[in-house]
Amino acid sequence: MRTTYKNKKHRFGCKIQIALMLAPLLALFLLFNVYPLLCSVFYSFTKYNGVAVQSFVGFDNYKRMFHDTSWWKSVWNTLQFTVMGYVVQVPLSLLTAVLLNGKIRGRNFLRTTFFLPNVTSTAIIGIIFYFMFASYNGIVNGLLQSVGLIERPIEWLANVTLAKWVIILLNTWGQFGFFMVLFLAAIQRIPLELYESAVIDGANTRQKFTRITFPLLGSMFPVITMMVILNAFQLFDSVKVITNGGPGNETSVMALHIYNYFFSTSGAQQGYASALSVGATVITALVGALYLGLTGKKFHDS
Amino acid sequence: MKILKYKISKIFIYLFLSLLLIFTLFPLVYAFFGSFKSNLEFLAGGSNIFPEKWNIENYIFAWREANFARYTFNSVFISVMTTVLTLIIAGMASYVLVHIAGKMKGFLMALMGMVMFVPNAVLIYPIFKMCKMLGLMGSLWSMVLTQTASVLPFTVILVTSYMSGVSKEIEEAAEIDGCGFFGIFLRIVMPLSKPILATSALFAFKNAWNSYLLPLALSISKPELRPLTVGVLALKDVGEGISSWNIMIAGSVISIVPMVILYIFMNRYFIEGMTSGSVKG
Numbered sequence: 042m043r044t045t046y047k048n049k050k051h052r053f054g055c056k057i058q059i060a061l062m063l064a065p066l067l068a069l070f071l072l073f074n075v076y077p078l079l080c081s082v083f084y085s086f087t088k089y090n091g092v093a094v095q096s097f098v099g100f101d102n103y104k105r106m107f108h109d110t111s112w113w114k115s116v117w118n119t120l121q122f123t124v125m126g127y128v129v130q131v132p133l134s135l136l137t138a139v140l141l142n143g144k145i146r147g148r149n150f151l152r153t154t155f156f157l158p159n160v161t162s163t164a165i166i167g168i169i170f171y172f173m174f175a176s177y178n179g180i181v182n183g184l185l186q187s188v189g190l191i192e193r194p195i196e197w198l199a200n201v202t203l204a205k206w207v208i209i210l211l212n213t214w215g216q217f218g219f220f221m222v223l224f225l226a227a228i229q230r231i232p233l234e235l236y237e238s239a240v241i242d243g244a245n246t247r248q249k250f251t252r253i254t255f256p257l258l259g260s261m262f263p264v265i266t267m268m269v270i271l272n273a274f275q276l277f278d279s280v281k282v283i284t285n286g287g288p289g290n291e292t293s294v295m296a297l298h299i300y301n302y303f304f305s306t307s308g309a310q311q312g313y314a315s316a317l318s319v320g321a322t323v324i325t326a327l328v329g330a331l332y333l334g335l336t337g338k339k340f341h342d343s
Numbered sequence: 344m345k346i347l348k349y350k351i352s353k354i355f356i357y358l359f360l361s362l363l364l365i366f367t368l369f370p371l372v373y374a375f376f377g378s379f380k381s382n383l384e385f386l387a388g389g390s391n392i393f394p395e396k397w398n399i400e401n402y403i404f405a406w407r408e409a410n411f412a413r414y415t416f417n418s419v420f421i422s423v424m425t426t427v428l429t430l431i432i433a434g435m436a437s438y439v440l441v442h443i444a445g446k447m448k449g450f451l452m453a454l455m456g457m458v459m460f461v462p463n464a465v466l467i468y469p470i471f472k473m474c475k476m477l478g479l480m481g482s483l484w485s486m487v488l489t490q491t492a493s494v495l496p497f498t499v500i501l502v503t504s505y506m507s508g509v510s511k512e513i514e515e516a517a518e519i520d521g522c523g524f525f526g527i528f529l530r531i532v533m534p535l536s537k538p539i540l541a542t543s544a545l546f547a548f549k550n551a552w553n554s555y556l557l558p559l560a561l562s563i564s565k566p567e568l569r570p571l572t573v574g575v576l577a578l579k580d581v582g583e584g585i586s587s588w589n590i591m592i593a594g595s596v597i598s599i600v601p602m603v604i605l606y607i608f609m610n611r612y613f614i615e616g617m618t619s620g621s622v623k624g
Contacts, residue, residue, distance in 0.1 A: 055524050058523075058525050059442075059524070062435035062436065062438065062439045062525070063435070063436050063439045063440075065431075065432040065436070066432050066433070066435075066436035069488065069491060069492040069495060070454075070455070070458075070492065070495065070496070072473060072492070073466075073473065073489050073492035074458045074492060074493075074496070075454070075458075077465075077466040077468075077469030077470050077473065078458070078461060078465070078466065078469075080469035080472070081465060081466070081468075136359075137360075140356055140360060141360075145357075145360065146357075151360060151364065152614075153610050153614075154364060154368065155363065155364075155367055156610070156613070157367065157603070157606060158367060159613070160549055160603070160605070160606045160613060161371075161553065161602060162552070162553035162554075162555065162572050162598060162599075162602075163553070163555070164553070164572045164575075165553070165571075165572055165595045166370060168576060168579065168591060168595055169370045169373065169374045169595055171579075172374075172377070173373060175388070177388060178385070178386050178387060178388030178389075179388060180373060180390065180392070182388070183388050183391075186390070187389075214366070214367070214370065218367070222614055271459075271460060274462050275462050275463055275464075277464055277555075278556065281555075282576060282579070295462070296462055296464035296556075297464075299464045299465065300560075303468040303471075303560075304468075314468065318464070318465035318468075319465075321462050321464070321465055322461055322462065322465055325460060325461075325462060326460070329460065
């Protein structure tokens with residue numbers, strides 16, 4: 042507390058006020074963040090059907106997790122979406138940021154418009170993509186057919202690879218503008234004098250990018266990479282809406298897999314789903330830590 | 344030669360940006376015009392974006408028959424209440440967090456930072472149980488409280504870092520003038536933090552309005568509690584299936600348009616909030 046509150050009586054009243062002002066945050070945080078997390082850990086060691094804990098089963102749920110091929114399929118898909126999302130979104134948003142930092146007509150309009158998807162709902166836009174990529178009455182097939190690029194409609198969502206790309210396209214649509222804004226903010230913090238002296242030394246546009254902009258963006262890459270990783274592990278809305286994990290179980294992701302075990306209408310298995318939840322948290326933390334471990338040293342050096 | 348090269352690269356740049364602009368706007372434009380097509384025309388497909396004959400029957404049907412009046416009300420209620428609660432709770436807590444020091448504060452901040460990394464799906468079932476236990480299940484407050492809890496960690500971290508920049512001299516002067524701890528908060532610090540509060544409000548509103556996973560789970564046996572997102576998508580899996588596409592597209596537009604209008608007027612706050620939050624965080 043600040044030294045100005047010297048009076049003892051005053052200080053006591055202050056403490057009560059502090060407690061009261063902090064209480065709502067602590068209450069909501071404990072009830073809906075901390076407690077649920079501890080709950081998941083507890084349930085994961087039980088056989089639990091949502092009504093009552095039936096028995097403690099030790100590590101049985103975790104053993105089952107290791108042999109659950111469809112779970113590992115969804116983990117693998119999650120990793121795939123992370124990497125593919127990164128490969129598409131980061132270069133696209135960096136390129137757009139660099140272009141929109143230059144003298145471009147209508148660049149404020151473009152910046153604002155590219156960020157617009159960030160305020161829309163992934164689930165709602167997901168349903169629009171679902172309509173757009175429908176096999177027989179979707180506009181994507183309609184347009185491709187009308188210009189003669191394809192003869193028969195493509196079954197976008199029935200084909201695993203294509204369905205995954207539609208999901209990546211949807212996520213790219215929603216996120217590249219956000220990453221662009223982050224890159225722009227980082228670019229604008231680079232001192233202009235650097236570019237001026239580079240020009241005096243005869244540097245061209247490409248050199249200015251590779252020698253100044255790109256290296257000095259360094260601090261932004263970990264932030265954006267962490268966000269891509271986090272977003273990918275949160276991935277639920279777009280997959281649920283576009284394919285619901287199908288065809289079969291081929292496009293399922295961790296969050297969807299867990300959700301289905303929790304809320305399945307045909308015999309939910311909360312104990313096992315909790316073990317999967319803990320598994321998902323650990324995997325997310327591991328990937329995050331691995332990433333920080335790999336890059337941390339490099340950034341200290343530079 | 345150099346000028347020619349320059350011009351060609353300019354053409355490519357504008358071409359690239361135009362394609363990206365089309366990519367960004369296409370789904371929104373497609374949904375908007377599609378919502379005025381009759382279901383027959385919408386299902387016929389083809390390459391037409393604009394409706395042959397404009398009609399607003401989809402909206403009338405969605406609003407009157409498909410319960411979208413109720414869904415819209417739910418969305419507005421949840422989002423407005425979440426925004427108000429988030430501002431009050433995060434404002435007070437951040438002010439306190441700026442003024443106290445010690446282990447407890449560091450621990451709380453670190454814990455909140457960590458919780459942001461936990462996938463939402465992991466918490467959803469215990470949250471569902473908790474709402475049942477608290478007797479919130481039949482009411483929209485279950486969504487308001489859980490939604491508030493889910494945006495609070497980020498908001499508190501954001502607001503705390505802003506409030507710690509508020510001049511201490513002003514606060515001290517107010518104290519000398521006889522202003523108490525809470526008085527300083529209400530009369531000095533809150534008004535001075537308006538920009539970050541505006542950003543936080545928009546962030547909370549946006550999250551509540553667009554959220555899908557939480558309300559999906561919390562309205563699972565209570566269709567009348569659905570917000571717009573859940574209401575639109577619930578139509579995807581019902582028996583009629585394809586026959587309600589027109590209602591779904593009208594519902595989607597009802598959900599998108601308010602956010603787009605809000606964004607057009609407040610885009611500065613949206614964009615600044617996002618960048619300041621992640622650059623500092």
